[in-house]
Amino acid sequence: MELSIEKLYALVEGLNSLVEKELPISAAFSIQKNISIVTAELETSDKLRDKIIQKFASEIREDGSADIPHENLEEFRKEYDELMQHKVEIELTSIKHSQLGETITPLALGQLMPILVEDVEEDKHV
Template sequence: MKLTVQDIFDLNKGLNDLGDKELPIGVAFNVSRIGRIIGDEYKTASGLRSKIVERYKEKELEDGSIRLKKDKLDEFNREIDKLTEQEVKVDIQKINLSDLESISVTPKTLGLIHKIIKEDE
């Protein structure tokens, strides 16, 4: 399956939310496997994103956020867009929507993981 780096960021967050739920063992195994694969890709992409941020960072603020160099915002955005649009090929088995019926999942979580949900026929 091909995913973009943005999909990887979304899936990582959604799978973390899903990982806190009680799931049937087969579904839990598949979610855990997918989480490991996506997690590896996330680490790589997140590291690259951090390097881009460091390159354009003006200073770190007291609240932990950062201020970017105002005269470099266009370049920063181009590099971030280029990163998030990169395609990644992953070998994962989609999750059947019916496998999630036994748990409460927020629409936000479903939105984050929709790329790996297979609707039942």
């Protein structure tokens, strides 16, 4: 599947929101497998994101937050957005809605949309 870097960051947040939740083994396995794959893919993006921040920031604090001067803001946003919109091809395991349990936040649901599939009931002939 092809996803933007921005979607991958959102997806890993959604996946991480489920790691403490009691789920069926198949769903838990798929979640952990997907976290590993997405995290590995984002390592390169993290390095590039850090370079962009260092290029334009006047100050980077210990907590990782940065001050981007107003005169650098437009060029910073342009480069940052270009990185976030970059598409990558990635093989992920889909997860059925029913495997996520009875409760999930709307935010997590939205973040997981690229890998969620509808449960399809088999046709039953009488």
